[in-house]
Amino acid sequence: MNDSRKGADPRIFEDLDPEPRLLMGPGPVDVYPRVLQAMSRTMLGQFDPQFTTYMNQVMELYRQVFRTDNHWTFLVNGTARAGIEACLTSLISPGDRVLVPIFGRFGHLLTEIAGRSGADVVTIDTEWGSVFEADQITDAVKTYSPQLVALVHGDTSTTMAQPLAEVGRFCQQAGVLVYADTTATLGGNPFETDAWGIDAASTGLQKCLSGPPGTSPVTLSEAAVERINARKHVEAGIRTVDAVDADGSIIQSNYLDLAMLMDYWSPLRLNHHTESTAMLYAARECARVVLGEGLEAGFARHRLTSRALRTGLSAMGLELFGDPAHRMENVTGVYIPDAVKDADAVRLALLDDFGIEIGTSFGPLHGKIWRIGTMGYGCRKQNVLRCLTALETVLARNGFSAPVGAAAQAAYAVYDETPA
Numbered sequence: 001m002n003d004s005r006k007g008a009d010p011r012i013f014e015d016l017d018p019e020p021r022l023l024m025g026p027g028p029v030d031v032y033p034r035v036l037q038a039m040s041r042t043m044l045g046q047f048d049p050q051f052t053t054y055m056n057q058v059m060e061l062y063r064q065v066f067r068t069d070n071h072w073t074f075l076v077n078g079t080a081r082a083g084i085e086a087c088l089t090s091l092i093s094p095g096d097r098v099l100v101p102i103f104g105r106f107g108h109l110l111t112e113i114a115g116r117s118g119a120d121v122v123t124i125d126t127e128w129g130s131v132f133e134a135d136q137i138t139d140a141v142k143t144y145s146p147q148l149v150a151l152v153h154g155d156t157s158t159t160m161a162q163p164l165a166e167v168g169r170f171c172q173q174a175g176v177l178v179y180a181d182t183t184a185t186l187g188g189n190p191f192e193t194d195a196w197g198i199d200a201a202s203t204g205l206q207k208c209l210s211g212p213p214g215t216s217p218v219t220l221s222e223a224a225v226e227r228i229n230a231r232k233h234v235e236a237g238i239r240t241v242d243a244v245d246a247d248g249s250i251i252q253s254n255y256l257d258l259a260m261l262m263d264y265w266s267p268l269r270l271n272h273h274t275e276s277t278a279m280l281y282a283a284r285e286c287a288r289v290v291l292g293e294g295l296e297a298g299f300a301r302h303r304l305t306s307r308a309l310r311t312g313l314s315a316m317g318l319e320l321f322g323d324p325a326h327r328m329e330n331v332t333g334v335y336i337p338d339a340v341k342d343a344d345a346v347r348l349a350l351l352d353d354f355g356i357e358i359g360t361s362f363g364p365l366h367g368k369i370w371r372i373g374t375m376g377y378g379c380r381k382q383n384v385l386r387c388l389t390a391l392e393t394v395l396a397r398n399g400f401s402a403p404v405g406a407a408a409q410a411a412y413a414v415y416d417e418t419p420a
Helices: 033-039 049-066 080-091 105-116 134-144 165-174 222-229 258-265 277-293 295-315 343-354 381-396 406-417
Strands: 072-077 097-102 120-125 148-152 177-181 200-202 215-220 331-335 369-373
Touching: 033 277, 049 072, 049 215, 049 277, 072 080, 072 258, 072 277, 080 105, 080 177, 080 200, 080 215, 080 222, 080 258, 097 105, 097 134, 105 120, 105 148, 120 134, 134 148, 134 165, 148 165, 165 177, 177 222, 215 222, 215 277, 222 258, 277 295, 295 331, 295 381, 295 406, 343 369, 343 381, 381 406
Parallel strands: 097 120, 097 148, 148 177, 177 200
Antiparallel strands: 072 215, 200 215, 331 369
């Protein structure tokens, strides 16, 4: 044996062979097989004409996914949070006032990132499990006169989706930029960048787009691009002789500097970082799968699957969480029944005995609800029936008895009344 192996855990030298899981939590979720296949394609240099053609195709594809004419629609390498931070740190100059409506964990995240970017942050709050009325947000805009409103579209911590159309159009008329985090919703819930007046939006692949985490599509309106380019500074090692820095404050992050990233994604191809080849391939194929199905057909599939799951959970005698009018179409919150004394034991049994993962929650909802995801590739009839049957079995072993078979039969009834 090689000396370097002495005393080491022998399992680290075994082949990577993870046990398959059915991922039915709030994300990540199972990846489309076509996406996994695309990720295995050959490596290309970042300036190879084939590769830059794929970059341009990604821009065109995600304009359709975001439903926008925005030219500047491209990828920020890093998980969904990288896209969030790129948008906020590039849009917010120190001292800018930013309004963040908080209805779950990820509103707090936007608040923190905005604060780290030097913003004067104003927040408004509503109870987790509810969303804001449009006039609550527009009244706050009138009161505080922010330069930017930063919103979460769908917050998986509460399973709620915030309506944005009225807010976006009001802010557009008022000259206030709007950023939306669509990480948990894009591809499974309607989102209209242009029609709703959204200036900047970012997402991730790992939820309704059913890809791996690791790159974040973003889209930027002309107004957002103007705000960003007013802060443009090109790093010394790549600047051209005719480069002129803008008068605005330098964007605090180099890696997440959208002004420089736009140069990289432009015909200039001004080198910034090395684009992640496998993630570019993945993003391209995610969009092709989603658009190939058709956005409206995908929304309908998510609605139907969530309705079947929720009907089955109710038939089991479980109580659904949150405002029914504003539930996301891809994540369901369900109260943990009082009879269950160890909620983690239920989740662990589902994972160990059935290979099914569901989620817990955060903050004031921790230990109170489970979150079950039905999105992307996992948003299918057989997965709903598997999850309901397994959950019924595990609950019966943990103190909660449901009517035998009622959940699956209730879900069947939903599918039977909506033929494919």
